[in-house]
Amino acid sequence: MSYQAEAMTQRIKRIKQTYLGLTVPTIKDSYHPNKYKCYCSGDRLITLGYLRGYDKHADALTTRIRTSYAEAEELYETKPVIYDDELLLGHLYLPEYTEEEQAEYDALCDKFCMSAHTLLMRPPRKDHICLDFDKLLYLGVNGLCNEIKAKLKEIDLSCADLYPEMEKVKRWEFYQCCLIELNAVSDLAARYADEALRLAEEKPEPRKKELIRLGNVLKKVPDEPATDFYEAVQSVQFFLSTLFGLYPLGRPDRYLYSYYEKDIKSGKLTKEFAQELIDNLCLYVSDRVFSRAACGFIVGGKDENGDLVENDLTYMFLTALDHLKLPDPNGALAVNRETSDTLLEYCAEILSHGTTHPAFYNDDAIASSLVKHYGVDPVDAVNYIHSTCAEISVIGKSKAHSTPFLLDLPKFFGKIDARKDFFKL
Numbered sequence: 001m002s003y004q005a006e007a008m009t010q011r012i013k014r015i016k017q018t019y020l021g022l023t024v025p026t027i028k029d030s031y032h033p034n035k036y037k038c039y040c041s042g043d044r045l046i047t048l049g050y051l052r053g054y055d056k057h058a059d060a061l062t063t064r065i066r067t068s069y070a071e072a073e074e075l076y077e078t079k080p081v082i083y084d085d086e087l088l089l090g091h092l093y094l095p096e097y098t099e100e101e102q103a104e105y106d107a108l109c110d111k112f113c114m115s116a117h118t119l120l121m122r123p124p125r126k127d128h129i130c131l132d133f134d135k136l137l138y139l140g141v142n143g144l145c146n147e148i149k150a151k152l153k154e155i156d157l158s159c160a161d162l163y164p165e166m167e168k169v170k171r172w173e174f175y176q177c178c179l180i181e182l183n184a185v186s187d188l189a190a191r192y193a194d195e196a197l198r199l200a201e202e203k204p205e206p207r208k209k210e211l212i213r214l215g216n217v218l219k220k221v222p223d224e225p226a227t228d229f230y231e232a233v234q235s236v237q238f239f240l241s242t243l244f245g246l247y248p249l250g251r252p253d254r255y256l257y258s259y260y261e262k263d264i265k266s267g268k269l270t271k272e273f274a275q276e277l278i279d280n281l282c283l284y285v286s287d288r289v290f291s292r293a294a295c296g297f298i299v300g301g302k303d304e305n306g307d308l309v310e311n312d313l314t315y316m317f318l319t320a321l322d323h324l325k326l327p328d329p330n331g332a333l334a335v336n337r338e339t340s341d342t343l344l345e346y347c348a349e350i351l352s353h354g355t356t357h358p359a360f361y362n363d364d365a366i367a368s369s370l371v372k373h374y375g376v377d378p379v380d381a382v383n384y385i386h387s388t389c390a391e392i393s394v395i396g397k398s399k400a401h402s403t404p405f406l407l408d409l410p411k412f413f414g415k416i417d418a419r420k421d422f423f424k425l
Contacts, residue, residue: 003315003346006275008323014085015280016324019287023094047093048101049077051108061173068177071244072184080188080195084207087280088234089192089214090241092288127245130385132396134255136239137232140224141182141189148175148182185242186223192238193218229259229269233277237284246388249285249297249329250395252278253313254383260313275316282320285329294330294389300343301334301363304379308338315346321357322350329357332386336363359386366392 053073060066078093097105139147155172196215200208214234221235233256240247263269289295299314321331333339333347347358366384370376370392380394387393 002349003342005315005319005322006272008279009272009276011085011087012276012279012283012323015083015283016326018083018085019283022091022287046109046112047074047077047095048097048105048108050074051105051112052077054112055108064173065176065180068180072180075181075184075188075242078188080192082192082195082199082211087210087214087277088237088284089196089218090234090238090284092241127243127247128387128391129393129398130248130250130387130395131239133236133250133252135396136222137226137235137255137259140226140235141186141222141239142224145179145182148178151175181242185239188242189218189222189238226259229256229263229274230277232256232259233281237281240288241284246289246293246295248295248385248387249281250385251299251301251309251383252297252317253299253309253311254303257311257313261311264312271312271316274312275319278313278316279320279323282317282324282329282331283326286324286326289328294328296329296331296357296386296388298332298334298361298385299358300339301361302336302338302367302382304382308336308340310340310343314343318347318350318358321355322353325353325355327356330359330386330389331357332359332361334363334366335360339363359390361386370394 050070050073053076054066054070056073057066057069060069074093077095079095080089081091081093082089083091135144152172152175155168155175157169157172193215196211196218200211200215203211213230217231217234218238221231222239226232226235236249236252236256240249260269260274264271264274285295297317299309299317301309303309317331318333321329333343335344347360350358363382367378367381370381370384371378376394380397383395384392385395387398
């Protein structure tokens, strides 16, 4: 029995062409250096808003808190970007600067370049990990903030000596940073909702109805828990759009399936529309990833109960790879001894169309290796992800630096004139 995939819709073809025309940095021309300087946090442009925020909060208690104020300021200055046809909202904001703003931007870039941020904190990357999307979807940003505030109440800094209490101070700093940036996420979501509803007044049907729906969805998520498939997918995309770095989609056929199943059974959702939403989500990932990086998802494999994960969403996310035929998302299939022939044959069919994905990951070997060699709990080991390119990490429980500090030894040795000089160092 072969899987009968939904056809790629004309809407998705139009959105794809729109996204392909958007600015993406390349290895030779990072963020159009004549307009945006090559100072970035993760994969995100550092805009004038970021630099203003960093400059304004020079009195922040720590450099990390100052950085969070800068990232929050960029979100506060971000204007909602909404393109025709798209079903999900949330994009990088690329502002056009006046001559005065460009001059201010250039001056702040020079100032920022010599700051503690770039001298001490730029490497290594702090992204390349997968977030706990289950938690986002069942708590929402407001629930996360409440949880963080409860954690802060447990920390008493009045008796915190520098040693050995430094870990306590670090936790306090981390929670403060989270609240600063999560508040900015909520503010941006509200402004996106308002902009969608404003645009709805100018558009004819059926776009008018779509924008009203989008506005209402964003008035709820990501602040509140998602209650249906549309809200869940929008919550994931919008939250990702506010992050400073590359974060994969994780295991979407797991954390999205309960919403999908409920809506399909109730008749609220059709498979065709669900595929459109998934295609749009995957197009967003492709738009976000710059030319020398990778970011994707993994489907299939076994869950924490040892049950095989093969459902409609497993096939639909793989179908999105076939529809889009783009370098990203770099989707993958976790394969084990119980993976069905139907699923494997479908993947082979997709690859025969000239795509480079899905990649195949040995589910049994990876999960057992994480348990045996790295001490990962078996319940967590089955929830791994190829974080960006191919590095393995555990979803929601990893703090890996996949691109750590690098030393250019050939360049270093090239500066030594003679062998004897080396021994004087």
